[in-house]
Amino acid sequence: MSNIASGNSIAEIAALIGDPARANILSALMGGQALTAGELAWHAGVGAPTTSGHLAKLAGAGLLALEKQGRHRYYRLASPEIAQAMEALMALAASGPKRHRPVGPKDEALRAARTCYDHLAGRLGIALADALHAQGHVVLADGTGVVTAAGRRFLDDFGIGLGTELTGRRPLCRTCLDWSERRPHLAGRLGAGLLDRSLALGWIARVPDSRAVSVTAEGREGFAATFGIPPEQDGVA
Amino acid sequence: MSNIASGNSIAEIAALIGDPARANILSALMGGQALTAGELAWHAGVGAPTTSGHLAKLAGAGLLALEKQGRHRYYRLASPEIAQAMEALMALAASGPKRHRPVGPKDEALRAARTCYDHLAGRLGIALADALHAQGHVVLADGTGVVTAAGRRFLDDFGIGLGTELTGRRPLCRTCLDWSERRPHLAGRLGAGLLDRSLALGWIARVPDSRAVSVTAEGREGFAATFGIPPEQDGVA
DNA sequence: CGCATGGTTCGACCGGGACCGAAACGTCCG
């Protein structure tokens, strides 16, 4: 047989993600926050002992990072690369053959606005990307993004310092295919900055036990004034 | 428990990739060519009946496309998204904790030059990306690429028509992190064009039963004259 | 036609791993 080692190490990683409980754990951590073992057990849908075993495996493989704090143990994704792999798998799962779509009510909140590891996704994320694109602040030529000089000034005014280090390992502006909208939104350092700043301004708030975020009254006003994003008429936003 | 559906569909896909035999099949198809069930059985390292079952599952999930041709059945990756997910998993597997590196002799050929789904990777892929970047034909700001006007002309002269449709679904120039060199090379339509044209010119040739490609004598000359890439001194290239 | 070759289906075997209950461990609190 051929080069067996390459396929095997891929299989090890994929098999880790390939268990429903572990996939739920990783999905929950895609929110970008660190969660305790207990919270993750709830998300995984299995008992605490089982979850503990899963967490040990994931951490042992380097997918999860652990931080002890008192009698709690906080787990988070170990690196942005993990999130990127999860995104790629989500895109596959969403575009797969005839996905069943019960589209529950809580699902609607996720489609409106949610976090995607460390940046914004859903209709809000798309709207931000579109707005920055329309105003000439980023160029989204064929699915990839570059920040213009005007955009850099605009973002600086908004409170996002992108820094000058062009040699930084982390991409400044990466696009990420949205699994609900099937259109690209902004990831990378720019995407992370938009999320952080929006949270700091109180324009959006995290919804407990979910990756969804809700747009506040200040947020509706702010997003409209700063980015020209019209408030949505449906109940959620 | 929380939104279970999302994690489950991800787990289904990941579990498919998470079997060593299936991972080897997918890895083999990352070469971009369609392979017969028998060839894939050899790559997978399991018997023909087992392979047949795996192929049925992968095709049923929409990961593989099937093309019948006489008494042969050719399988290939169903979409570039599949390849992108595999790339992300490879990056994880390569950067994982203390990967064993036997680095056999055949591994060296892969590191020198290989195909990555539909474009070039390895030292040759990196060298091409560096050359195009150094000559101002592409801008590789923070890990993502844009083709300049001069680059478009240069590539047109070389024989790669990139087309004018900027609305095309497929990214024109995407970067892909190389698992062996840990640096980005060119993917997307540009990357695919470079591979196709190099093959057509006879500058590179596919190595049987492998993703590796060998640089021909014409290739050494051509890459040096056109891109300014110095021929490597080690035996392979 | 009949045989060889590539591929899939069937049946049976077997090992790994997910799961839980009970118990042990560590930490904070009264």
Added chain:
DNA sequence: CGGACGTTTCGGTCCCGGTCGAACCATGCG
């Protein structure tokens, strides 16, 4: 100190799924 809570370890059960041999279709060749 002792009780409560969060987390992990241990032991045992059970089932899913990967594997192969043999038999079964389909296609091409002489």
